[in-house]
Amino acid sequence: MVELIKGDTPIEFIEGVHPVFRTAVRVVDAYRSGFVGSRLDTLLSRPNQVRRNGFDQDLRIDRITGQAQDVVAVDLVAPDGSELPRWLPGAHIDVFLPSGRQRQYSLCGDPLDRSRYRIAVRLIHDGGGGSREVHERLRAGGLLRIRGPRNAFRLAAAPSYLFIAGGIGITPILPMVRSADRAGIPWRLLYLGRDRASMPFLPELEPYGSRVEVRTDDVSGLPDVTELLSHNLSGGAVYLCGPTPLLDGARRLMPGGTREELHIERFAPPPVVGGVEFPVELVRTGQTVRVGAQESVLAAVRRVLPDVAYSCQQGFCGSCKVKVLEGAVAHQDTKLVDDERADSMLICVSRSSGPLALDL
Structure with missing residues (x-):
């Protein structure tokens, strides 16, 4: 089992690593992940990715669109129209809001589209104020400072993938689905939510047909984690992003030592276990x-x-x-x-x- 929260630092993000070694690592990653041939020259020729501390740049808010109940997507572009740094599925950016709050949001657009970054933000009514600021204060045409992209939830090589997304957890999963599909690797997505009105990007998933199964609490009831994991093909990797009960249930059912790998990203603080006052x-x-x-x-x-x-x-x-x-x-x-x-x-x-x- 591999639990990846935003914080694992890939080799190309670490200060002081020689560029030749970074290139060697990318070549190995390319062969391991099956992205070879025409994709290999792209990996070799791309500029160095963001280092551990990232870099800051001001991007223009191109548009803000509603994607579901209490969810908006924010598209960011370079003010001069230039291409943005490359990113891989699972990457996120740090966003510096006008109030000074700093928040991390997964990139949920197309990794091959370098004209823009897209994030999606669900309004958390009783949260720390960051999501409310995005929903209420950001406007198209304004500038927003970002840092990144950085990646702590990388799509590892596997013979097949089972993606499980709960609600806004679809954001890092959506680019993974696109990349696995383009590479011809077998995959399946189980997309969970309270109801369809609360689930963003459903229209973008419709072309994938039966490989995407949408389950809502109001129709199917609460998810059974054991049943969800039973859809994983032998030797496949499971990528899961969603609420804490779902993640913790999957961790209990897929402990280390199995052939499968469980990759988890949290959008909420991890629970305290065995603490004292x-x-x-x-x-x-x-x-x-x-x-x-x-x-x-x-x-x-x-x-x-x-x-x-x-x-x-x-x-x-x-x-x-x-x-x-x-x-x-x-x-x-x-x-x-x-x-x-x-x-x-x-x-x-x-x-x-x-x-x-x-x-x-």
Whole structure:
């Protein structure tokens, strides 16, 4: 089983790796994935992809279109009309909203279309405000700063694919479907949602016919994870993006050691398992908050400091990095290096079993 959240860093994103070695890795990836022949020269000739920290650029909002209930698609283009950097299925971009909020959104357009990037955003009424800002403040013609694309959910080589998407989880899956279909690799998509009105991009999936099965709670009832996974062909890979109960159920049923590989991307913070309650002193503000046994430090801090910086809530972007003045941290992130972990933590995922004092 391989669980990939936005944070695994492919070799071409790492600073200091010699370009020749990057090219060699791309060649191997090309042969392993079956994208050879006419596609190989494209892989070899493309410019270096975004490094680990990405790069910033201002793109123009070309259009904003409704895709489903509470879901809009945002198309971004270069202001001068030039081609955008290449990307592979599973990639995402960091979006810097006018308020200063930073959010990650999967690219859900066509990887072969370099004229634009497309993201889709579901309105979360009780969320942190990022999705509401996209829905209410962004307008066609405006500029939006982005970073990337980066990829932590890459489409690995496999003899076949079972794609399972729950709701807005279709966004990273849709380009994978296109790429697998173009490569002639057998695939099937199970697309789950509350009802059809809430499910974006259904018209784009219709041409694939019976290889796409749409299941809605109002008709089929809640999904049975065991039954879903039974559709995987022997030796195939499963790519799954959706709500936490669905992901956790799949992880229990496909533990490591099987022939199948389970690839997961989360759009929500991972649940806290086996946690204990502990106090956190916010030294600069003179306040102390208690972190519940099943909540993140970030959630507790936001009760008194709602504007504290954060973004991915999965421990890879570094937006919520805070200096630790006292206490021992159980680090759960994929971002900080050892030297940073000596006196810092990412409060979205890392916790403690005892008191902490933070520079907040």
